Structures are given as structure tokens and as C-alpha cells.
Amino acid sequence: MNKLESIGSFFRQGIFSYKALFGWLDPKVYILTKIVSPIFQLIFFCSLARFAYGKADVTQWVIGNSILMCYLNTVFGLGGIMAEERNFGTLKLIIATPYNKFVSFIGRSLMHITDGISTVLICIAAGIIVFGADFSKVNVALFAADILIAVFAASGLGMLIGCCGLVIRDMNLLMNTAATTLLALCGTNFPVERLPLFLQKISYCLPLTRSIQAAWMIAEGNRFGAVSQLMLQEALLGILYMLAGYCTLAIMEYLSRKKATLDIF
Amino acid sequence: MMGWMKVIISSCILQMKQSFSRAMFRYCVLIDPILFALITYVMYKDSGIGNFALYVVLGTGLSSLYNTICFSSAGDIERERFMGTLEVLMALPSRFRTILAGKVLGNTLLGLTSMTIAYIFVRVVFKAQMDIANPVLFMISFILSILSFLAMSLIMAVLFTLSRNARGLMNCMSYPVMILCGLFFPIEILPSWTRPFSYILSPTWAARLLHASMSGIDSYGRFALDMVLLIAVSVIYLGIFVILYDKIEKKIRVGATLGVC
Numbered sequence: 001m002n003k004l005e006s007i008g009s010f011f012r013q014g015i016f017s018y019k020a021l022f023g024w025l026d027p028k029v030y031i032l033t034k035i036v037s038p039i040f041q042l043i044f045f046c047s048l049a050r051f052a053y054g055k056a057d058v059t060q061w062v063i064g065n066s067i068l069m070c071y072l073n074t075v076f077g078l079g080g081i082m083a084e085e086r087n088f089g090t091l092k093l094i095i096a097t098p099y100n101k102f103v104s105f106i107g108r109s110l111m112h113i114t115d116g117i118s119t120v121l122i123c124i125a126a127g128i129i130v131f132g133a134d135f136s137k138v139n140v141a142l143f144a145a146d147i148l149i150a151v152f153a154a155s156g157l158g159m160l161i162g163c164c165g166l167v168i169r170d171m172n173l174l175m176n177t178a179a180t181t182l183l184a185l186c187g188t189n190f191p192v193e194r195l196p197l198f199l200q201k202i203s204y205c206l207p208l209t210r211s212i213q214a215a216w217m218i219a220e221g222n223r224f225g226a227v228s229q230l231m232l233q234e235a236l237l238g239i240l241y242m243l244a245g246y247c248t249l250a251i252m253e254y255l256s257r258k259k260a261t262l263d264i265f
Numbered sequence: 266m267m268g269w270m271k272v273i274i275s276s277c278i279l280q281m282k283q284s285f286s287r288a289m290f291r292y293c294v295l296i297d298p299i300l301f302a303l304i305t306y307v308m309y310k311d312s313g314i315g316n317f318a319l320y321v322v323l324g325t326g327l328s329s330l331y332n333t334i335c336f337s338s339a340g341d342i343e344r345e346r347f348m349g350t351l352e353v354l355m356a357l358p359s360r361f362r363t364i365l366a367g368k369v370l371g372n373t374l375l376g377l378t379s380m381t382i383a384y385i386f387v388r389v390v391f392k393a394q395m396d397i398a399n400p401v402l403f404m405i406s407f408i409l410s411i412l413s414f415l416a417m418s419l420i421m422a423v424l425f426t427l428s429r430n431a432r433g434l435m436n437c438m439s440y441p442v443m444i445l446c447g448l449f450f451p452i453e454i455l456p457s458w459t460r461p462f463s464y465i466l467s468p469t470w471a472a473r474l475l476h477a478s479m480s481g482i483d484s485y486g487r488f489a490l491d492m493v494l495l496i497a498v499s500v501i502y503l504g505i506f507v508i509l510y511d512k513i514e515k516k517i518r519v520g521a522t523l524g525v526c
Contacts, residue, residue: 032437040440044449048305051450052312173288180300190307 010107011067018111023028034119037071039126044188045189046131057085059134062127063215064188067208070151071158073116078158079175082165091166094263095253102246105162109155116151137221146218146227149235150211154182157207157240162243165229166252167261207241210234274358276367277491281375284337290375293336298379299328302386306393316480318393323475325387326380326448327410327468331442334369334418336435341368342425355514362423362510369418373411395479402488403478409495410471416502417467423510448472467502470495476486 016169017166042065049061083182094104101235135143161178165171185199192200203209211234214227254260284290303326309317345351355361386523387393397403425434443449445459446468452460463469473491516522 032434036439037440040437040444044440044444047444047454048308048449051454052314052317054311054312170288173292176289176292179295180297184300184304189304194307194310 001161010074010103011110013104014107014110017108018077018115034115036124037117038072038123041069042066042123043127043130046127049189050131056129057134059127059195059219060235061189062105062124062131062217063219064135064186064212064237066120066123066127067150068186068188069181070147070154070208071182072201073112074151074154074158074190075161075179075182076175077112077115078155078179079161080165080171081105081108081162082167082241086165086262090140095166095256095262101253103248105245105249106242111213112158113148113155116154117147120147120151135254136221138219139223140146142224142227143215143218146211146214146231149231149238150208150215152209153211153234153238153241154236156238156245159245160241160248166249182206182208185209198262205237207234207237211238269359269363272363273308273370275372280341280360280368280371284341284372284375290333290337293329293333293374295382297332298325298383299386301328306391312511318387318395319476319479320449322387322395323382323472323479325383325444327446327448327472327475328381328439328443329383330373330376330411330497331468332377332451334372334414335421335442337368337372338375340435341372342422345508346493349390355517361514362419362506365422366394366415366419369422370416372379373415373418376444377411397479398481399478402482403407403446403475406471406478406492409492409499410475411469413467413471413495413499413502415500415522416506419506420502420509423506423513442466442468444449445469464494465499466493470498 004162042062045062046058046075048053049058049230060145082091085094094101097104111248122132124135128135156219157178161171163176168174182188185203186206187203188208192203192209192213195203214230217227285294305321305324309321314320342351345354354364357364372374373468384395388395419485421438442453445452445463446466447463448468452463452469470491474488474495477483477488477491
């Protein structure tokens with residue numbers, strides 16, 4: 001296989017995997033899960049913030065909740081890949097293939113990163129329409145870069161979770177716990193400083209915390225200099241999660257082969 | 266009479282055993298209320314709203330109860346379909362709707378745990394003061410609310426029998442109810458055109474009754490009216506369930522679509 005074919009194969013399998021495993025085969029499920037549900041979640045938290053703080057402008061909550069919504073792809077999409085492959089009976093084929101599993105995994109994340117960004121944008125649009133969120137001071141390029149970094153970092157977490165699917169049967173539990181933890185601890189709906197100190201430390205170990213803070217600052221009109229540190233730290237955190245995913249995948253693959261638990265439901 | 270009671274009790278016990286053996290169900294009942302109570306409590310903490318702990322406890326408790334019932338009702342049908350037992354249940358001499366009622370009852374009883382957990386968490390961790398102003402009326406409201414949730418979940422369960430997209434549907438049914446029923450904030454802050462949707466959902470009336478009986482009743486006339494409306498909506502739900510059930514049972518038998526995944 002020449003280099004061009006390899007690159008083609010890398011992207012092709014990402015697209016096939018996404019179509020097969022993420023409900024795209026049924027547009028109704030996709031619309032309900034990826035458009036309707038996130039918009040209602042956004043409306044709920046923005047309405048709650050409006051009532052609790054008595055503020056008319058809920059831009060901050062629109063931004064926080066919109067960025068958070070990328071977890072639908074990064075946590076549930078990427079996190080569920082291995083478990084879904086097992087459900088379809090194709091996991092053993094993937095493990096048996098000589099192709100690098102981690103590269104295969106990264107290939108699969110590309111579509112989820114793209115789709116995750118689209119969900120964030122849909123939610124922002126909904127926030128502008130429903131709550132009149134104010135994005136007039138936003139530097140669009142910087143904001144877009146922040147969203148990209150946020151989705152990338154969250155993908156790292158998703159890949160780490162997904163690797164556990166090789167040995168864990170009930171991935172729904174792990175994915176839902178991760179999603180609600182992100183909702184609770186990333187400062188989506190309140191500043192992280194309001195949490196107890198030990199929870200604040202956990203918050204800063206999670207993806208999205210810094211991206212959301214940076215996005216708030218960008219919405220207030222801050223330029224690259226003010227948010228660069230937060231964005232770089234977030235990107236670094238994403239790389240760390242990816243590396244952790246790589247090591248976990250190797251360990252989990254070894255364990256699943258050794259214990260012969262690969263196809264056990 | 267005793268026959269269907271036996272079926273409901275057996276189905277309820279089996280359902281509770283099966284549900285609690287699933288890690289995801291334990292998460293919904295035990296972990297989710299704690300995390301949600303944490304989020305809403307921290308959001309409300311500096312709000313200046315006096316009785317905000319009530320919103321946190323009642324909101325978290327009622328939404329967890331609703332989610333447990335709704336997710337389980339949808340998930341159970343899908344699981345039975347996936348395991349190939351849905352057709353068997355439908356073909357049994359005992360009526361499927363009786364079995365379904367037992368399942369929903371089992372989920373509801375387990376779902377009550379989440380309300381208790383939310384209450385204990387807010388009381389113990391945040392040391393929030395919450396006294397029940399009218400304990401008797403609170404208990405009556407609470408029992409009526411549970412019966413109403415049962416009726417609502419019966420409708421959902423039977424609708425999910427028809428749908429092959431139960432999982433997708435159940436994922437997007439949680440937040441609309443939390444918004445429209447005023448579980449975490451009064452429905453008066455929503456646009457007025459949403460009001461009719463709120464009024465046809467029984468958790469709206471359940472939340473009002475429980476909130477009033479805990480914080481203190483300003484107008485007993487209004488409280489009685491809310492109670493009558495809760496009962497009326499629940500009775501309508503039961504009527505809809507009976508009609509829907511007969512139609513859907515016929516439809517899936519004629520179309521032979523029951524076990525189609």
C-alpha cells in the first residue's frame with residue numbers, strides 16, 4: 001500500500017466507523033440525539049441561570065453549555081467505539097488486524113471532532129436565537145480556535161474512556177459518569193472557584209475547563225495574549241489524554257487477550 | 266382480581282432485581298441525583314433566593330424519579346426486544362399491560378431512592394435547612410405525584426413498544442420536562458406560549474403541590490385546585506394509556522413489527 005492509499009484508508013475507515021456506529025444510519029436518532037437534546041439542555045441551564053442570577057444576558061451560559069455539548073461526540077461517540085464494535089461482533093477483527101490500533105482510533109476521532117464542532121455551533125446558534133446571546137465583541141478566528149482545541153482535548157478524554165471498552169462491559173456507566181462530571185466540574189454553569197478546593201483541582205485536570213474560561217474571556221473582547229496560556233494548556237492536556245489513551249489501549253489490549261474477555265458481553 | 270395483582274407483584278419484584286443488577290440503573294438512581302444536586306445547589310447558592318434548597322431537592326428528586334421511570338420504561342422495552350423476549354411477553358396468557366404496570370411500578374419504587382438521596386445529600390453536605398410546613402398535605406401530594414408519574418410512564422412504555430427509536434427518544438425527553446414542568450424554576454419565567462404544554466404535564470402540578478406543602482401554603486383554594494388538576498391529568502393519562510394500548514397492540518400484531526430491531 002503506497003502512502004496515498006494509506007492516507008485514504010485512514011480517512012475512509014474514520015468515516016465508515018462514524019456512519020456505522022454513531023446512529024447516522026438512522027437520521028431520526030441523529031437529529032434527536034445531536035440537535036434536539038443539546039438544545040433543550042442549553043435552554044434548561046440558561047433558563048435556570050436567568051432565574052437564579054436574575055440576569056437578562058445569559059451569553060456566558062450559552063457559551064459554556066454549547067462548548068460542553070461536544071461531549072456527545074467526544075465522550076459518547078469515541079468512548080463507545082470499542083463497546084459498539086463488540087456489539088456488532090467486529091472487535092476481534094480490529095484487534096486481530098496488523099494495522100496500528102491507535103492510528104485506527106485516531107482516524108475514527110476525526111469525524112467525531114468535526115461533528116462535535118458542528119454541535120457546538122448549532123447550540124451557539126440556538127443560544128443566539130432563543131436567548132439573544134451577545135457575540136458582538138468576539139474575535140471569530142480566536143473563538144473558532146478555542147472551540148477546536150476544546151473538542152480536541154475532550155476527544156483525548158473520549159479516547160481514554162473508549163480504550164476501557166476492551167475490558168469493561170458496561171460502558172454506558174463510564175460514559176455517563178464522565179459526561180455528568182464534565183457538566184458538574186468544568187465550570188460550565190458557575191465559576192470553578194465556587195467548588196470546594198479538592199473539586200477545583202479535579203476541574204483543572206479535566207478537558208473543557210480552560211477552553212470554557214478562554215471562551216468567556218474571548219466573548220468579553222479579550223485578544224490572543226490574554227487567553228493564549230489557557231488555550232495552550234488545554235491543547236497540552238488534550239495531548240496528555242491522547243498519550244494516556246495510547247498507553248491504556250496497549251494495556252487493555254494485552255489484558256483482553258490474556259483474559260480472553262474481548263468478546264464477553 | 267387476585268390474578269392480575271399476582272402478575273403485577275411478580276413483574277415488579279423481577280423488574281427491581283433486574284434493574285438494580287445493571288450498573289447504569291444504579292448510576293441513575295444513586296450517582297446522578299448527587300451530581301445534579303451539586304450543580305443546581307452551587308448555581309443557586311449565591312442567588313439570593315430564600316427557599317432555593319427546595320428547588321434543588323424537589324427538582325433533583327422529581328427529575329431523577331422521572332428519568333429513572335422514563336429511561337427504564339424505554340430501555341426495558343428495547344432490552345426485551347433485543348433479547349427476543351418482547352414477543353414472548355406479548356403472547357403470554359397474562360395481559361402485557363398488566364406486566365408493563367408491574368415493571369413501571371418496580372422502576373418507580375427504585376426511583377424513589379433518588380429522591381431520598383437528593384434530600385440527604387443537600388441536608389448533610391450543604392447543611393441546608395428544609396422543614397416541611399404541612400407534613401400531612403405533603404404526604405398526600407407525594408402519593409398523588411407518584412401515582413401520576415406511574416400513569417405517565419405507562420403511556421411512555423406503551424409508546425416505546427411501537428417505536429424502534431426508543432433510545433433516541435428517551436435521550437431527549439428529560440430536559441423538556443424539567444423545563445416545562447418547573448422542576449427547578451417557576452414556569453412563569455418561560456414564554457407564555459409554553460404554558461399549555463406545562464399544564465398538560467402532570468409533573469407541573471406535582472411540583473407545585475410538593476413545593477407549596479413544603480414551603481407553606483398561601484391559598485388553600487389554589488392548593489386544592491392544583492390537587493384536583495393533578496388527579497384529573499393523571500386520570501386522563503390512564504384513559505389515554507388504555508386506548509393507546511389497545512390500538513398499538515392491534516397495530517403491532519397486524520404489522521408483525523414487535524420484534525423488529
